[in-house]
Every structure is written in C-alpha cells, then in structure tokens.
Amino acid sequence: DAGVIQSPRHEVTEMGQEVTLRCKPISGHDYLFWYRQTMMRGLELLIYFNNNVPIDDSGMPEDRFSAKMPNASFSTLKIQPSEPRDSAVYFCASSLWGGFTGELFFGEGSRLTVL
Amino acid sequence: GESVGLHLPTLSVQEGDNSIINCAYSNSASDYFIWYKQESGKGPQFIIDIRSNMDKRQGQRVTVLLNKTVKHLSLQIAATQPGDSAVYFCAEAYPMIKAAGNKLTFGGGTRVLVKP
DSSP: OOOOOEOOEEEEEEEOOOOOEEEOOOTTEEEEEEEETTTTEEEEEEEETTEEEEOOOTTTTTTTTTEEETTEEEEEEESSSOOOOGEEEEEEEEOOSSSSOOOEOOOOOEEEEEE | SSSSSSSSSSSEETTTTTTEEOOOSSSSOOEEEEEEEOOOOSSOEEEEEEEEEEEEEEEEEEEEETTTTTTTTEEEEOOOOGGGEEEEEEEEEEEOOOTTTOOOOOOOOOOEEOOO
C-alpha cells in the first residue's frame, strides 16, 4: 500500500516566486495535515482538513500561505509570494479516525529553499 | 534531507545498551501522548502511544512511561540497535474529542546516535 506521497521532494526558488506543494494522502484516510519543520521552531502544524474541509488553519503563518483540498485524494499548499524565511521542510500527513489514535502517517516531505 | 538539524539534544548510546529519552510536556490538560521517530530524510514515524489513564505501556523493545504529576514522558528502547539512530519526538494532544481530530503538538526532539 502506498504511503502519503508528496511532491516535489526538493524545490529551490527565488524570493517572490509562487510555490505549490502537493500531497496525496493514504486512500481512505479522512484527516490530512500540513506541517512545517525548521531548526528553530521544530514541527509546526499549519492546517488540517477533515473530509476535505479545513478545520483549523490557525497555524498558517500569514496570508501568503493557502491550502486546498479539492477532493479526498489531493491537497496543495501554496506560498505566494515566497520569502527566504519560508525555507523549511514541509510535511503532509494523513490519518483515519478510529477511536482516536495519534498515528499520523507522514510523507517524506518537500524541502523548500527560497533564495 | 534533514529533520531539525544541529541544535537538538543528543543521546549517544552504545549498541546493545538501553536508551532513555525524556520529554517534558507543557499542558496539564493533555490526555494523550505519542512518540515518533524520524530518520534522516524521512517523515516522522509513529512508535507508541499512551493515554493519560495509564502510566506505562510496552511495545516491541520500547516502553513509554508517563508521570502526570511532573508532566514528564519517557521512551525506553531496549538493546539499542544501529537502526534506532534517529530523532525522537514526543507529542501531546488534548482533549480526546473527535471534533478536534488528531491535532498534535510536537516537542523539540532528541537525537539518538548509536555507537557500534
């Protein structure tokens, strides 16, 4: 069974450019999460969806960040315009509600470098 | 790819020894705790969890201990192996209601280096 699939694995872009990160969750999972990981702040939850509906976006740093989940098998995280401080590894994770477990299934991440 | 990188606390362990990784959590209302392992270039991977009505839970070669009095969590790895080298994160969640989903708050992580 394929895990969470993220693309691209690596992205290098220049300040001001638009960045789109993509995620395919595990089939059947009804929760999808976007996390950001940096040396300074560790793993931060940006936003999560339940059944394709955004539930909590309080972790989204600012209006330059947006996330969508048009269907159960696809989500995007967009940064427009990008800034050097957005450089981080962005993880997508999915999970299945079943009496509540903490088992999030993470993708391998998208490493973003903004020059 | 890297996880958090250079500023993590590091635990060096001899292969075959037991490892103990500690975590202080912040919210006394947290009622569910999880340990994740992150290998270089990969996403975090679930290891073991524990609910607040328990103080100990065992898995395969791993044991999690919870002390709610001092808000402390620990992960013990028995007979540490080279494949255990990774960054380990504790995470907390509250409250355990469905509407909140699996919203976890992660700690800063501890790097474990296993020496052959």
